[in-house]
Amino acid sequence: MTDDADDLAAKLSNVRSELETAQRRLELTLEAAGATCGWEWDIVNRRLFADARFAAITHQDPIQLAAGVATSRFFTSIHPDDVKRIKVAVAGILSGSEVFSKEYRLLRGDGGYRWVHASGRAVLSEADEPIKFVGMLVDITEQKRANEQLRIAQSAGGIGTFEYIVGFGTISVSEKFCRLFGLHPTRILTVRTLNDLIHSDDERIIDLSDPDGLQNERNIEFRVKRADDGQERWLARRGEYVDDTESNGRRYVGVIFDITEAKQAQESLEQANAALSEIALESVRDRNRVWKNSRDLLVVIGTDGIFRDVSPAWLEILGHTREQVIRHHVTDFVWAEDRQRIGPLLRAAVENTHTDLEIRMTHKDGSLRIVSWMTSREEERVYAYGRDVTTEKQQQAVLEETEAQLRQAQKMEAVGQLTGGIAHDFNNMLTGVIGALSIIKRRISAKRLDDLDKFIDAASSSATRAAALTHRLLAFSRRQSLDRQPVDVTQLIGSMEDLFRRTLGERVELLINMTPGTSKAVTDANQLESAILNLVINARDAMPKGGKLTIEATNVVFADADLVRGETLKPGSYVVLAVSDTGIGMSQATIAKAFDPFFTTKPIGQGTGLGLSMIYGFAQQSGGHVRIYSQVGLGTTIKLYLPSSVQDRSEEGDADDPDIDPPRGEGETVLVVEDDDSVRMLVVDVLNELGYRVIEAIDGSEALPVIEGKGRVDLLISDVGLPGLNGRQIAEIAMSFRPSLKVLFITGYAATAASRSDFLAPGMEMITKPFAIDDLAQKVREILTAAK
Structure with a gap:
């Protein structure tokens, strides 16, 4: 096989040299014999002139081409797959390129095609502008065919070559092909003659069983019994289909070569492997x-x-x-x-x-x-x-379930501590209210009226403390009613500075750093004050030996990429308020639980675990967020993010003088809808005393007949949380019957009224329980006065 390979390489080199020489001779011969086809493209006048040979090869009228035709006729008969490429090349000549040299296919009348080589150049004017495009065509079909045969022979590394045209019973073969089969050299052989020499168990070199006559292009190997000496040899076939330039059919061009030695080596290798397997x-x-x-x-x-x-x-x-x-x-x-x-x-x-x-x-x-x-x-x-690992996984599942039960037990213990703490606080407050009222009642019965103020103050103080605790619980559950307005954070912090200093004491240094131009935050001012005060107290408790506490505020804008997965923040502008201390800091485990309900690091009885939970709930309800940054031994920074607003906060009127008597009514009619008997009694009583005509209703079923009737109603006062129709639904029905009717909601808890700006429609106001009777009277008078 080595000698055959050397022989093949030498022959391929000779063939390549002969082809190149033949190509040069062919071009010279064609040009000398006048076999080239010439054209002239008048670029300025957009006319094409060509000789008779150009007309013949492109199937056009020679007389018309001699007289001049549209330049688009240059592309007549070019194969559709080549048109775009040639048009691009011609466009280059028309734009100033000087040389044109392309090979492409021209369609023939019988459906086949021929290969041509077009070479041309641009003729330039004195101003170096292209004015003519001249050139000639040369038929290179035979040269292409010879190159194709050489390419296939080179790629396959073959020895004997052959061609088979689909539909025929013969194949064209080379001399070496015949010698591999042990046949006398000839140019044509019948397919049946070759197939008869191939082993009956192997694939045929040309399979005539397919009705379309197409061959499988994959590589095959087969055994032959040579016709001259009867030797059995292994041959391999390689090849592929190419388009036939003579007709619409296809040609299978291939090579065969002897692989007997390789097969014998493979057999020896298998025997060696068998021996190795035994070893x-x-x-x-x-x-x-x-x-x-x-x-x-x-x-x-x-x-x-x-x-x-x-x-x-x-x-x-x-x-x-x-x-x-x-x-x-x-x-x-x-x-x-x-x-x-x-x-x-x-x-x-x-x-x-x-x-x-x-x-x-x-x-x-x-x-x-x-x-x-x-x-x-x-x-x-x-x-x-x-x-x-089934048993291990089951044990792990049991462990996780046990840990979950332990966490639940700890949570219930925390709930118990919270409940006990709240019950203790409420009992103290109720004792102050009930005890004071009891003493007042006995003093009035005994007509001892000279010392009632201190008992009234004690009852009021206890009730106020109970209201504050209730607000903390609502903030923790994110169910408080927020009055969200643009709040000047800088001004609010400034107004609380004296309170901060009294709360911190002398061992803690207070620094306030408000960035100039800090926007207003859209939030509830009262709840923000409470949240900041809570953070300041927590920071103070984290610095038992003293330290530095810094309060800062600035603007920040978040894009999508800035947000942390799992946070509720949305892209936009925020005011960030940071409270930093130099205290004991928090571990990552503590940070992970800091906002959990009932979680506290303080001793039992000194904290309910609602502080940070309340702040977190307030921030979330305001459309913001809270983040904690801390390191053990270095301190903690808690950042409160609130939506910013560029609107100016509406000017607030002077605070009402508590000593001024509440404004009286002018005979207006007020419909009061409240399901709590005590609250309804108090509201109705005070309104009657102030000169209003009051209509009572326990719920919507009693209120609707009044609303739908023809009697006068100037104001609807309704609790939000009512059995059946809630207060908002009653208000919507009332305003549909009486479009000019004003509404005042009174609420202590209502999930749907968590944000006043979202809950209230035009013509509606809200006051939160518990409220002072004077505050209610003032609110009613403001609403009715504004309606006139």
Whole structure:
């Protein structure tokens, strides 16, 4: 085979040289014989002139081309697949390029095509502008065909060459082709003659069984019995289809070469492998001892996911015998719910040298087993080691459930502490209210009226403290009613500075740094004051030996990329208020729980765990967020983010003088809807005393007849949370009957009224329970005065 290869290389070199010489001779001969086709393109006048040979090869009228035609006729007969390429090249000439040299196909009348080479140049004017495009065509079909044969022979590394035209019973062959079959040299052979020399078990060199006569283009190998000496030799065929330039058909161009020595070497290699397998048998026996005695799963899987072998442990762990597993796919033993995810895992095991994965398997009895696998791929096999971790997983699940129960128990203990703390506080406050009222009642009965003020003040103070605790609980649950307005944070912090200094004491240094131009924050001013005060108190408690507390405010704008996954913040502008201390700091575990309900690091009885929860709930309800930055031993910074506003806060009127009597009514009619008897009695009584005509209703069913009637109603006062129709629904019905009717809501808790700006429509106002009677009177008078 070495001699044949050297001989082939020499012949290929000679053929290449001869082809190049023939090409040069062909061009010179054609040009000398006048076989070239010439054209002249008048660029200025857009006319094309060509000779008779150009007309013939492009199937056009020679007289018209001699007289001049439209320049578009230059592209007549060009193969559709080549038109765009040639138009681009011509456009380059028309734009100033000087040289044109392209090969392309021209369609023939019988449906075939021929190859031509077009060469031309641009003729320039004195101003270096292209005015003419001249050139000539040369038919290079035969040259292309010869090059094609050489290319196929070179790519295949072949020796004997042949051509087969679909539909014929003969093939054109080379001299070397004939010698490989042991035949006398000839140019044409019948296909049947060649096929009769091929071994009956092998593929034919040309398969005539296909009704369309098309051959399989894949490479084939076959044995032949040489006609001259009867020797059996192995031959290989390589080739491909090419378009036939002579007709619409196709030609199969191929080569054959002798591979007998390679086949014999392969046979020798197989024999050597068999001997090597025998030598390795002892090593296999050692492997089998490990294989059989392993208490874990050992398996061999093909890259197709089919089990090739499994260790005996499969029977003990998963209940199937070796024979029941081999030749089955991995998915047949995977838990039904996990079969869709096994595909990517198997691909990972095939594509990576080592992988670790956990798969739920199905025992023969239908129960679930969890197996942790380690895999290693070598060539076309995946070797896997599996350990049954079902018991471990079950124990882990029990542990997690136990931990969840412990957390629930701790939470309930915290709830108990919270409940006890709140009950203790409320009992103190109620004692102050009930005790004071009881003493007042007895003093009035005894007509001792000279010392009632201190008891009235004590009852009022206890009630105010109860109201404050209720607001904290509502803030914690994010159910308080917020009066969101643009708040000047800088001014608010400034007004609280004296309170901060009194709260912090002398050992804590207070620094306030408000960035100039800080926007107003859209929030509830009262709740913001409470939140800041809570943060200041927490910071003070974190610095028992003193330190530095800094309060800062500035603007920040968040884009999508700035937001942390899991936060409720949306892209936009915010005012960020930061409270920083130099105290003991918090660990990451503490930070993770800081906003949890009832969580506190303070001793029992000194904190309910509602402080930061209340701030978090207030920030979330305001459309903002809270973040904690802390490090043990270095201090803590808590940043409160609130939506910013460029609107000026509406000017607030002077505070009402508490000593001024509440404004009286002018005979207006007020409809009061309240389901709590005590509250309704107080509201109705004070309104009657102030000169209003009052109509009472417990709920919507009693209020609707009044609303739908023809009697006068100037103002609707309604609780938000009512049985049946709620206060907002009653108000909407009332305003549909009486468009000019004003509404005042009174509420202590209502989830739907958490944001006043979202809850209230034009003509509606709100006052929060508990409220002072004078505040109610003032609010009623303001609403009715504004309505006039």
